[in-house]
Amino acid sequence: xxxxxxxxxxxxxxxxxxxxxxxxxxxxxxxxxxxxxxxxxxxxxxxxxxxxxxxxxxxxxxxxxxxxxxxxxxxxxxxxxxxxxxxxxxxxxxxxxxxxxxxxxxxxxxxxxxxxxxxxxxxxxxxxxxxxxxxxxxxxxxxxxxxxxxxxxxxxxxxxxxxxxxxxxxxxxxxxxxxxxxxxxxxxxxxxxxxxxxxxxxxxxxxxxxxxxxxxxxxxxxxxxxxxxxxxxxxxxxxxxxxxxxxxxxxxxxxxxxxxxxxxxxxxxxxxxxxxxxxxxxxxxxxxxxxxxxxxxxxxxxxxxxxxxxxxxxxxxxxxxxxxxxxxxxxxxxxxxxxxxxxxxxxxxxxxxxxxxxxxxxxxxxxxxxxxxxxxxxxxxxxxxxxxxxxxxxxxxxxxxxxxxxxxxxxxxxxxxxxx
Amino acid sequence: xxxxxxxxxxxxxxxxxxxxxxxxxxxxxxxxxxxxxxxxxxxxxxxxxxxxxxxxxxxxxxxxxxxxxxxxxxxxxxxxxxxxxxxxxxxxxxxxxxxxxxxxxxxxxxxxxxxxxxxxxxxxxxxxxxxxxxxxxxxxxxxxxxxxxxxxxxxxxxxxxxxxxxxxx
Numbered sequence: 001x002x003x004x005x006x007x008x009x010x011x012x013x014x015x016x017x018x019x020x021x022x023x024x025x026x027x028x029x030x031x032x033x034x035x036x037x038x039x040x041x042x043x044x045x046x047x048x049x050x051x052x053x054x055x056x057x058x059x060x061x062x063x064x065x066x067x068x069x070x071x072x073x074x075x076x077x078x079x080x081x082x083x084x085x086x087x088x089x090x091x092x093x094x095x096x097x098x099x100x101x102x103x104x105x106x107x108x109x110x111x112x113x114x115x116x117x118x119x120x121x122x123x124x125x126x127x128x129x130x131x132x133x134x135x136x137x138x139x140x141x142x143x144x145x146x147x148x149x150x151x152x153x154x155x156x157x158x159x160x161x162x163x164x165x166x167x168x169x170x171x172x173x174x175x176x177x178x179x180x181x182x183x184x185x186x187x188x189x190x191x192x193x194x195x196x197x198x199x200x201x202x203x204x205x206x207x208x209x210x211x212x213x214x215x216x217x218x219x220x221x222x223x224x225x226x227x228x229x230x231x232x233x234x235x236x237x238x239x240x241x242x243x244x245x246x247x248x249x250x251x252x253x254x255x256x257x258x259x260x261x262x263x264x265x266x267x268x269x270x271x272x273x274x275x276x277x278x279x280x281x282x283x284x285x286x287x288x289x290x291x292x293x294x295x296x297x298x299x300x301x302x303x304x305x306x307x308x309x310x311x312x313x314x315x316x317x318x319x320x321x322x323x324x325x326x327x328x329x330x331x332x333x334x335x336x337x338x339x340x341x342x343x344x345x346x347x348x349x350x351x352x353x354x355x356x357x358x359x360x361x362x363x364x365x366x367x368x369x370x371x372x373x374x375x376x377x378x379x380x381x382x383x384x385x386x387x388x389x390x391x392x393x394x395x396x397x398x399x400x401x402x403x404x405x406x407x408x409x410x411x412x413x414x415x416x417x418x419x420x
Numbered sequence: 421x422x423x424x425x426x427x428x429x430x431x432x433x434x435x436x437x438x439x440x441x442x443x444x445x446x447x448x449x450x451x452x453x454x455x456x457x458x459x460x461x462x463x464x465x466x467x468x469x470x471x472x473x474x475x476x477x478x479x480x481x482x483x484x485x486x487x488x489x490x491x492x493x494x495x496x497x498x499x500x501x502x503x504x505x506x507x508x509x510x511x512x513x514x515x516x517x518x519x520x521x522x523x524x525x526x527x528x529x530x531x532x533x534x535x536x537x538x539x540x541x542x543x544x545x546x547x548x549x550x551x552x553x554x555x556x557x558x559x560x561x562x563x564x565x566x567x568x569x570x571x572x573x574x575x576x577x578x579x580x581x582x583x584x585x586x587x588x589x
Contacts, residue, residue, distance in 0.1 A: 154537065154553075157535070157536040157537065158535040158536060158537065158553060160536075161534075161535040161536040162535065164535075164536075175456065175457060176452075176455050176456050177455070178457075179455055179456065179457055179458065179461070180457050180461045180485070180486060181457065181461070181485035181486055181487060182485065182486030182487045183486070184461075184486045186455075186457075186458070186461070190455065277483060277486055277487065277488065277538075278481055278483065278488050278538065279538060280537040280538040280551075280552060280553060281552075282552050283552065284537065284552070284553045298554055298568075301568055302568070302570075303534055303568055303569070303570050304570075306568065358555075359554060359555055360555060
């Protein structure tokens with residue numbers, strides 16, 4: 001950790017810091033020693049913070065114009081789009097911001113999977129991350145209900161009905177969630193309240209996530225423990241701040257492309273039809289970021305087991321640090337795991353694709369195979385791999401492979417011997 | 421072992437915790453129960469429908485408690501088809517005679533028992549209903565025959581007030 005005997009330079013600063021050590025905290029954050037080999041996959045933490053703040057600010061401004069009532073919600077959203085000054089911009093940033101948030105969080109999660117960032121001593125960081133991810137899904141789902149279009153209404157109906165799969169108390173829980181006998185005005189008002197609340201819960205968890213990160217410090221592409229501060233680290237400011245800032249700019253270009261050039265491409269046309277409890281749209285599909293789990297739900301022909309499979313697919317991630325038995329973190333030194341990693345990436349993408357297709361024929365078959373493989377990866381392949389895999393030699397420091405010009409020590413040694 | 425003897429302090433500690441827990445539960449329950457259907461929602465519990473215009477082979481859909489209710493005036497073929505099905509072939513065995521007391525009229529919630537979508541009329545492999553969301557097939561008695569739904573479409577409480585009017589709820 002950074003030095004604790006930090007003293008502010010100015011008299012006023014010292015007076016304030018003795019009473020509330022905020023400046024010590026700021027000093028810790030700027031001096032925070034960071035591994036010097038962090039690549040661009042490590043910039044998504046900062047990008048996600050940006051996404052959260054963007055969603056909170058645009059959300060607050062939208063809430064000033066939105067009316068949470070079943071008779072007026074749809075019109076109030078159109079009012080925002082047509083009448084409110086820059087309402088279209090704020091709403092498109094908020095709606096596409098949700099997609100951008102999930103895009104970034106998926107990259108962040110898969111970076112963690114590749115470099116083994118979830119392993120000891122970072123399990124708590126990882127579990128807090130999974131809770132944040134769950135809350136994000138809840139917030140996104142409830143936010144999607146608010147415009148009160150056809151997809152809002154029927155999405156809400158299908159998702160809340162998942163709870164009816166619980167034996168005995170299921171129906172009672174669903175009625176309680178709805179505040180009635182179907183999704184209706186009481187459901188809308190409570191979803192609005194919770195949609196407003198959850199981002200602030202996420203904000204609190206982000207603080208814990210970063211706090212827990214700052215205890216062991218960042219993992220790095222080589223995945224070894226490093227001394228801090230040392231030759232292997234650089235201060236967070238300015239090195240990481242500049243790198244994060246540049247990556248954020250690149251990300252914002254993608255973000256702006258969606259907002260300004262194709263703001264509706266990630267949505268569904270059906271949601272521009274006002275909610276109608278008498279007619280279900282021909283093809284109900286959740287937002288793209290929930291599709292893999294939707295595919296898992298539909299691939300099981302039993303209602304309760306389908307719901308259990310879908311929830312397990314998410315919750316299995318929470319116990320990942322104990323399912324992966326390998327002591328080596330980074331996939332760079334795990335030749336077999338690296339291949340299984342990419343198969344998992346492909347598997348999740350396939351699940352996402354079939355989740356968007358009708359659940360029949362070949363699509364259903366593919367969904368079933370992909371679902372089985374998903375669980376196989378976590379429950380069988382990862383635990384066994386830790387014992388069977390022959391890993392490559394891991395360098396002793398970050399500097400060693402960097403000077404050799406390759407993250408792979410064997411190659412680095414070869415190069416060095418050639419130079420000699 | 422004199423330390424193990426219950427002291428006044430232990431008694432007070434247990435009593436305080438117990439009273440505190442009861443008090444907390446008494447405060448939490450109203451917070452939970454406020455989310456259950458309120459009096460105004462419950463007040464809309466029944467609705468009357470005029471079915472005089474409905475001809476055989478057609479379905480009328482009405483809204484009851486925010487949910488669609490199918491009122492189907494069945495043709496003789498549909499009734500025969502529903503009544504000749506063997507109980508062993510059903511996922512959720514129910515006799516058509518029990519579901520439609522007056523065989524010509526089938527009244528049921530138009531809500532798929534899987535995840536609550538509204539099934540489509542005259543569709544599916546059993547000439548009854550088909551749910552577009554996750555592919556459940558229902559027969560001419562609204563019974564689940566194929567797909568992920570676990571139960572038949574629910575028959576609500578209803579009665580004929582007179583020859584032309586059905587009261588649901």
